[in-house]
Amino acid sequence: MSHVHRPDGRLRLAATLLVSVAAALTQALSSLYAMLLIALLAMVIVVTADKTLLNNIGRRVLRVNAFLVIVWITTSVNWRYMAIDEAGTLLATQMSMRVNIVTLAASLLLARMSGVELGRAAVGLGLPNALGALLAQVARQVSLLSETKTRLERAMRARAYRSALGFRSLQVSAQMVAWLIIHALARSERISLGLRSRGMSSTRWPTRESTAWRALPKADWSTLGAVIVIIGFCLLLPTLEIQK
Amino acid sequence: MHIAEGVLDTPTLLAAAGCTAFGLTIGLRRLTPRTLPTAALFAAVFFLVGTIHIPIGVGSVHLILNGLIGLLLGWLAFPVIFVALALQALLFSFGGFTSLGANTLLTALPAVIAGLSLRPLLQGPSSRPKLLIVGAAAATIGILGATLLAAMMLWSTGGTALSSLISLFVAAQAPIWLIEAIVTALTVGMLGRARPTAFTLGT
Numbered sequence: 001m002s003h004v005h006r007p008d009g010r011l012r013l014a015a016t017l018l019v020s021v022a023a024a025l026t027q028a029l030s031s032l033y034a035m036l037l038i039a040l041l042a043m044v045i046v047v048t049a050d051k052t053l054l055n056n057i058g059r060r061v062l063r064v065n066a067f068l069v070i071v072w073i074t075t076s077v078n079w080r081y082m083a084i085d086e087a088g089t090l091l092a093t094q095m096s097m098r099v100n101i102v103t104l105a106a107s108l109l110l111a112r113m114s115g116v117e118l119g120r121a122a123v124g125l126g127l128p129n130a131l132g133a134l135l136a137q138v139a140r141q142v143s144l145l146s147e148t149k150t151r152l153e154r155a156m157r158a159r160a161y162r163s164a165l166g167f168r169s170l171q172v173s174a175q176m177v178a179w180l181i182i183h184a185l186a187r188s189e190r191i192s193l194g195l196r197s198r199g200m201s202s203t204r205w206p207t208r209e210s211t212a213w214r215a216l217p218k219a220d221w222s223t224l225g226a227v228i229v230i231i232g233f234c235l236l237l238p239t240l241e242i243q244k
Numbered sequence: 245m246h247i248a249e250g251v252l253d254t255p256t257l258l259a260a261a262g263c264t265a266f267g268l269t270i271g272l273r274r275l276t277p278r279t280l281p282t283a284a285l286f287a288a289v290f291f292l293v294g295t296i297h298i299p300i301g302v303g304s305v306h307l308i309l310n311g312l313i314g315l316l317l318g319w320l321a322f323p324v325i326f327v328a329l330a331l332q333a334l335l336f337s338f339g340g341f342t343s344l345g346a347n348t349l350l351t352a353l354p355a356v357i358a359g360l361s362l363r364p365l366l367q368g369p370s371s372r373p374k375l376l377i378v379g380a381a382a383a384t385i386g387i388l389g390a391t392l393l394a395a396m397m398l399w400s401t402g403g404t405a406l407s408s409l410i411s412l413f414v415a416a417q418a419p420i421w422l423i424e425a426i427v428t429a430l431t432v433g434m435l436g437r438a439r440p441t442a443f444t445l446g447t
Contacts, residue, residue, distance in 0.1 A: 024342055060336070067248055071409060074409040098249070098250025099251065103249065106337060106341065107337065118331070130280075131326065131327065134283060135331070138287040163298065165299055169298060173427050174431045181286075182438055184286060184289050191281040
């Protein structure tokens with residue numbers, strides 16, 4: 001269990017979105033290189049402090065880079081003439097850096113954030129209350145329904161079922177989906193009945209107020225401040241190079 | 245079907261986010277505190293079916309079932325798919341937050357089209373062949389629509405530089421479409437017999 005203080009969810013989400021938008025907007029390779037270098041440095045620092053994050057971040061980075069291999073194979077080479085495509089190579093380079101910057105930033109800034117916290121943070125940043133309430137409810141229902149799915153899979157394995165490409169497997173998958181939907185419908189009826197029997201009004205969105213912006217500790221604001229300064233520096237790099 | 249963060253350019257991301265905001269506005273009008281638990285449970289089901297893998301050769305494909313979501317939820321597919329994709333971005337880094345608008349649009353718009361065009365056929369008693377045909381048609385609209393939208397977004401970002409990637413992407417969707425058509429048809433067949441009222445939410 002980690003006892004490290006994590007900044008307010010709204011500030012962490014805002015910082016993640018800022019990095020994503022900055023990476024999407026800039027075309028300059030020097031800015032993207034600088035952002036990637038700083039993201040890698042931050043990853044080393046965070047992972048050194050909390051080694052349990054290494055597995056999670058490593059898996060995410062590997063997954064996105066597997067996709068980038070396909071991007072490089074299809075865009076950087078002109079297969080008809082067996083030659084390097086310069087425009088394609090530039091595009092693949094920019095994409096590779098953007099994808100890695102954003103994946104690292106999201107993995108580090110949103111580390112250990114739950115679905116409920118994400119919903120509250122998103123509402124705090126202006127997402128409609130209805131969507132925040134839906135996000136929080138979905139996070140809870142996913143954990144409950146995944147238990148049902150695990151039970152179903154265990155029962156299938158006990159009956160010696162093994163997934164393979166064939167009509168039988170597709171039929172079993174369809175049965176599982178149908179069963180999950182029927183289970184979800186029955187569960188939603190029970191929830192509605194339970195809420196009504198406890199006299200709960202169903203005209204308000206079940207959301208919780210966030211801490212006032214002014215009440216947030218300065219240390220939390222410094223995280224967002226540091227991200228803004230770093231992004232500003234990286235975006236200004238191409239103009240500094242021209243002046244030289 | 246996710247487009248990774250950092251792949252699409254800013255104008256494409258903004259246009260997709262605008263279209264998604266429009267779809268969300270309509271979808272949220274149909275979401276009330278009373279229908280919230282049902283919508284949340286369907287979003288959880290959509291999230292979980294993404295973890296059901298069908299092996300193909302040395303790899304595997306996962307189910308999307310956006311056509312089925314459209315049949316079940318209509319316009320509510322927009323908020324439901326939006327939150328499911330937001331959770332997938334948070335927990336697994338599938339897609340991302342700036343590409344959330346684009347990924348929601350390419351999954352939810354074909355779902356809504358499938359729902360609006362095919363749901364009237366499921367009102368009242370339906371025979372098993374009819375249920376199977378409607379299910380297969382919903383999956384076809386869902387997958388082909390999502391493929392077309394994703395290809396358009398990639399084209400608007402990279403043009404001819406991404407043409408090989410787009411061709412490969414479109415070709416890879418053929419087995420997924422076939423699998424989705426069979427699974428969705430069978431699922432609609434089972435639901436139509438066990439819970440015919442399932443296709444009335446979000447109307």
